[in-house]
Amino acid sequence: MTTTRSTMCQLGRTKCSLLLCLVVSATVFLVIHLTEITAREPPIPAPPPCRPFSAQCRAFLPAPEGRMKWHRRDCQIEKYITSNKLQCSNLMRDLHFITRPLSHEEEAYPLAFILTVHKELELLVRLLRAIYAPQNVYCVHVDAKAPPEYRAAVQNLVGCFQNVFLSSRSETVTYAGFSRLKADLNCMTDLAASKVGWRKVVNLCGQDFPLKSNLELVRYLQSKEWRGRNMTPGIKQPPYIGRRTKFQYKEIVGSHVALIGMGVKKDPPPHNLQIYFGTAYYALTRDFVNFVLESPKARDLLNWSKDTYSPDEHYWVTLNHIREAPGNNIGGGWEGSIRAVKWADQEGKVHNGCNGRYVRSICIYGTKDLPWLIEMNSMFANKFENHFFPEALDCLEQWHRNKLLGHASVPIEPSWLLATQGNSIRRA
Template sequence: MSFVRWKKNKQVLFIVSVIALCCLVITSICGLQPTREQIREKLKTLGIENSCKVLECDITATCDTVLDQEVNRIQTIEDDLANERCPENLNFIGEISSSEKNMPLAFSIMAHRDFPQFLKLFEAIYRPQNVYCVQIDSKSKLEFRKKVDKLLSCVRANEEERAFLSKSNISLVWQHSSLLEGDLSCLTQLLVNRLPWNYYINIVGSEFPLVGNAQLVSKLESVRNPIGFVHIKYPHKEVADRWKYSHILVEDYVVRTKIEKTLPPNGIKMMYGLKNVAISREFSEFCINSEEGQDLREWLLDVQTSIEHFYPTLALYYLTHKGIFPEKDAYELLNEWKMRQTIWFNNPNFNCYGKIKREICVLSLGDLPSILQMDGYMMNKFDSDLDFSIVHCLSEMIRQ
């Protein structure tokens, strides 16, 4: 067929355009997943010396063996937990620095599925001096909940409050205020916990750290404000529309109504940013117990993606209204380090070698060079059903 005849067929041209776009956005579909050798060369070009067994193997059988060993280890752990036994082959980091011991942290983890991913995440962030609250989606399978509960019971030993499931039964829905409520429920329980902690860190089960606990503590030691790290941005019109009208939940979808909302409480200036934060115990108390925090929490119940507004709004309010910093300085200090990184579908600087889900790249091994160039704590997002090898590789790298 000539180019002229093909060009006239608009329907075919549209289909071809869509396929071409898929090649750019979801490159793994088009068979462009880089080889291990290409990934190693890319890391070398970037000056990244860290590696892992998954990358170093060149013979397929050997590489399969590396992954099979880890898959078998996790399967053994799952079998033990399902039978109410504490596994003997959990892979926690043994050596703990004095700085880590002197700065215990409190973590909340929201999760709903994918136990292998949850296990790898928990093994990466667990330290015996820290405290952990896990908020599981009420819609999750009972089998998943039982495995997580048993895992937590195995690590907490005689300290019942060291690692625990949240007492709240919440159906977690994307873009809904239930995500904020699940987060704040864990924070509330951690605040009344008798065990000490300095900073609160909120993450989800599909994330994985780019750095170890020691590096996280080092970053927190460098904080130059009373709060910590809270990503904040001034809202553009599309974001501001989230709180112009009331939103309701219809069959697990957030739907905007025609009911106009009142202005934000206490004349507070609305901000937005990443949901992931690292906040001091003092500011955590303010979020939960202050009149401003409670009023904002209630007002956000019918706001779309409220979890992206609660902490940024209160953080700027806290630093400016207490006269601690002028707004410009507060904005810069809170944004000094990102607590989460994400590759979005429309990022011109990155290809996604995994797959796009809700406009976010679910990562695969081919994305490793891209994410290792990013500066931040957690990387979003992973799924063991798509590619287990990338998290297995990262877990080895952050131990080096």
């Protein structure tokens, strides 16, 4: 009996040893196999380093400590938005959007924004990020002729926000055409129905960028000069502009606006209105927007303007000089610092030249234009391009974010920082 038990124990030990050997062998084989597979697969490429800040930014950014340098935290914005794996739950954090009101003053005075866009996806994201606050509301009008993939990307973006939406109707926008005016009106119709209690609406294009923080915008629009009033810089239509509304024009959809024949005269303006000339950009009260959408006088002027040249440059400012218009500015002129623009024909008078390049007589800014922009202290700057002197926007964006966070009366969250300090180049 004792011999049998001894033999069984030896067999048990032999089986255990054999099993242990098999487990060890299998583990070694698996490790070798996985190592070979990993060696055969190409390594995942590291994301490219973010574009460093231009040396000229040093004049506008706070000096980093010691030998540290400022490093941008993201440089793959377009790829992020167009990704099929876009996670809305992470977007605000990953792209450094402000996630709560930065002061009670701003929370009590929500703004509305109209953004008309057709290209430059990254610029749109960076503009929205700069002006975004959760108490505000944003209507984005995407040109009907924009590529489908662009519209889909913008839809991806706005779909992640409760207070950002696409205009319910898109126009095929033509430069200087009635369609440009209609794009704004489409968004106004949507904003008038918004449950957000916005106080004033500001319109922008995709190549604008703010020079004031949201708090500064709120204070400026509530200042003694503009509290309860509309901002539509402009004057009585000068003679050299008269052709725009004296003759009939035809909009060649998506192309240009052309004079009909040799010059077909229009009927006089409805209601014996005095036509004014000004900018296409504004800051309007909510009551004025309701007046624009509901008043027969505003509707008649709109219909009369359909065959004029660049009607958005006379429509808003003309209505703002009507006595019954809420928040009117009857005695006003060019007051209102809405846009900082370097026009080619103002070189040597208003500014000392464009350090980028002129497109349609408007300067596309370079980094050396930033001191002039900052000194102008307007609400917004126009224009920027993503592939032409992109360092200018990098620098201005960081300068703006520093100012915005500096005005905050709440604790700063780490995700709100656009750049960090470090000794080496960081990757996105």
